[in-house]
Amino acid sequence: MGKHVQIGLIQMSCSSDKQANLDKTIGKIREAAAQGAQIICLQELFSSLYFCWEESYDNFSLAETVPGSTTSRFQELARELGVVLISSLFEKRAQGVYHNTAAVIDADGTFLGKYRKHHIPDDPGYYEKFYFAPGDDGYQVFETQFAKVGILICWDQWYPEAARITSLKGAEILFYPTAIGWALSQDEETNRQQYQAWQAVHLGHSVANGVYVVAVNRTGREGAMNFWGGSFVSGPMGDILYQAPHHNEVIHVQELDLSRIDEIRVHWPFLRDRRIDSYKPILRRYIDK
Amino acid sequence: MGKHVQIGLIQMSCSSDKQANLDKTIGKIREAAAQGAQIICLQELFSSLYFCWEESYDNFSLAETVPGSTTSRFQELARELGVVLISSLFEKRAQGVYHNTAAVIDADGTFLGKYRKHHIPDDPGYYEKFYFAPGDDGYQVFETQFAKVGILICWDQWYPEAARITSLKGAEILFYPTAIGWALSQDEETNRQQYQAWQAVHLGHSVANGVYVVAVNRTGREGAMNFWGGSFVSGPMGDILYQAPHHNEVIHVQELDLSRIDEIRVHWPFLRDRRIDSYKPILRRYIDK
Numbered sequence: 001m002g003k004h005v006q007i008g009l010i011q012m013s014c015s016s017d018k019q020a021n022l023d024k025t026i027g028k029i030r031e032a033a034a035q036g037a038q039i040i041c042l043q044e045l046f047s048s049l050y051f052c053w054e055e056s057y058d059n060f061s062l063a064e065t066v067p068g069s070t071t072s073r074f075q076e077l078a079r080e081l082g083v084v085l086i087s088s089l090f091e092k093r094a095q096g097v098y099h100n101t102a103a104v105i106d107a108d109g110t111f112l113g114k115y116r117k118h119h120i121p122d123d124p125g126y127y128e129k130f131y132f133a134p135g136d137d138g139y140q141v142f143e144t145q146f147a148k149v150g151i152l153i154c155w156d157q158w159y160p161e162a163a164r165i166t167s168l169k170g171a172e173i174l175f176y177p178t179a180i181g182w183a184l185s186q187d188e189e190t191n192r193q194q195y196q197a198w199q200a201v202h203l204g205h206s207v208a209n210g211v212y213v214v215a216v217n218r219t220g221r222e223g224a225m226n227f228w229g230g231s232f233v234s235g236p237m238g239d240i241l242y243q244a245p246h247h248n249e250v251i252h253v254q255e256l257d258l259s260r261i262d263e264i265r266v267h268w269p270f271l272r273d274r275r276i277d278s279y280k281p282i283l284r285r286y287i288d289k
Numbered sequence: 290m291g292k293h294v295q296i297g298l299i300q301m302s303c304s305s306d307k308q309a310n311l312d313k314t315i316g317k318i319r320e321a322a323a324q325g326a327q328i329i330c331l332q333e334l335f336s337s338l339y340f341c342w343e344e345s346y347d348n349f350s351l352a353e354t355v356p357g358s359t360t361s362r363f364q365e366l367a368r369e370l371g372v373v374l375i376s377s378l379f380e381k382r383a384q385g386v387y388h389n390t391a392a393v394i395d396a397d398g399t400f401l402g403k404y405r406k407h408h409i410p411d412d413p414g415y416y417e418k419f420y421f422a423p424g425d426d427g428y429q430v431f432e433t434q435f436a437k438v439g440i441l442i443c444w445d446q447w448y449p450e451a452a453r454i455t456s457l458k459g460a461e462i463l464f465y466p467t468a469i470g471w472a473l474s475q476d477e478e479t480n481r482q483q484y485q486a487w488q489a490v491h492l493g494h495s496v497a498n499g500v501y502v503v504a505v506n507r508t509g510r511e512g513a514m515n516f517w518g519g520s521f522v523s524g525p526m527g528d529i530l531y532q533a534p535h536h537n538e539v540i541h542v543q544e545l546d547l548s549r550i551d552e553i554r555v556h557w558p559f560l561r562d563r564r565i566d567s568y569k570p571i572l573r574r575y576i577d578k
Contacts, residue, residue, distance in 0.1 A: 160449030204493015238489035
């Protein structure tokens with residue numbers, strides 16, 4: 001019984017060699033598929049170091065079109081392996097217009113579409129506003145062969161609005177390709193608190209929307225940043241079904257029972273009672289009076 | 290340094306005798322004040338059993354006006370003790386118009402105002418739609434002598450929109466008077482999962498908004514329901530500062546450093562990056578296409 005899907009997540013470290021990162025990733029995708037994964041999600045900007053730690057014009061040469069050479073390679077791979085691929089890419093949309101973009105390819109190799117990150121950080125170590133224009137195409141859900149998936153990217157994770165709208169569009173699973181880490185200067189207690197807060201906000205999305213959440217994070221040290229790995233999967237009651245270690249590369253395959261969403265939403269009918277007549281103030285930056 | 294406030298929460302069991310519940314509560318308020326509490330929050334519908342377990346016309350006689358006799362008594366008490374009181378009442382607004390309402394009284398006895406519960410459940414054991422019209426005055430923040438507090442009530446807890454809007458109005462602390470429990474027919478694992486989901490969604494509100502959350506829940510068995518107590522306080526990073534036991538009455542006083550909100554929001558500037566241009570679909574019930 002139930003409607004089962006096997007999702008695969010790949011948590012890894014990267015080098016400065018784009019081709020090497022791509023080859024490494026493809027090897028891990030093959031391994032995840034061999035373990036039975038049907039929908040495989042990669043971490044944010046898997047084909048490079050997390051270059052946004054600095055503001056350098058040279059890094060714009062890492063960008064590519066979407067669809068483009070990487071998605072073409074992934075379309076072949078998806079068709080060969082019969083898997084859905086969710087990949088995070090530095091997209092050049094036009095001269096001077098770049099995005100932090102996730103591409104979704106179906107299990108028959110079809111390019112289903114892309115989501116462009118809406119919430120762009122600018123913090124020490126994460127100078128993304130220098131590189132990425134905010135997405136302007138809205139929140140997206142993709143009907144793959146195995147599940148309806150919503151994609152949100154890293155900093156989007158802090159915004160319940162993004163998780164809500166994507167869920168209202170029918171997502172059964174919210175995938176979050178992510179690159180978040182601990183500055184080396186931080187103490188252990190701060191690190192623990194930050195990881196816990198990161199996980200907590202995701203669990204909140206699961207519970208409020210009755211959806212699965214899959215956060216796929218980078219691991220490994222890059223400069224002054226220790227990417228904290230700790231990728232995880234939560235169920236529609238915010239129950240943690242899997243949690244990866246912080247400092248190791250991981251290929252993990254997790255079975256999800258999508259029929260649980262229907263069951264949970266019948267028993268905890270939160271969507272029924274939303275007061276859509278009362279939410280308009282959420283469109284304001286701040287409510288001074 | 291910092292801006293400290295002592296909040297008090299009262300988790301208790303109730304009887305069918307309204308006067309006895311009120312007297313018991315007043316005793317506990319005095320005790321909390323003696324322990325240093327400055328803002329004291331009571332559980333949902335503290336002056337009665339959780340009568341919404343059934344649909345009975347007789348129960349409407351429990352309702353009162355707000356302000357009314359209970360708030361008058363609390364105004365005296367607040368003035369005497371120098372404490373802010375947040376109380377949850379069954380309000381009769383007019384013939385045929387009843388609300389699940391929280392009243393806020395300042396430490397000098399001033400009646401500051403009320404919030405009427407927006408999200409009304411209707412589930413086995415919680416037939417609130419029979420009694421309460423949904424609040425129509427919007428989300429509220431009250432500037433008390435000690436802190437700016439937002440009040441939301443029980444079922445409101447599952448709605449990130451409510452927590453967000455109340456936070457955007459300036460709330461430093463979100464108080465949730467609550468009455469939630471385990472049906473006696475449930476198994477232990479279900480109970481554990483439900484409590485965990487309930488706490489998770491609150492922690493998500495703390496993190497997403499950078500606010501303190503104080504959930505004050507009823508305890509004790511009433512008919513086929515075991516109210517699960519487990520009141521708790523979380524900090525603006527979703528860190529649990531206090532958690533009450535499930536089956537005991539509790540008077541707890543917790544110090545909060547309100548200056549931590551400013552610090553957290555500077556370091557994790559989520560409010561800065563909200564994409565208010567992209568949230569309009571949140572005003573829809575569901576997004577079919």
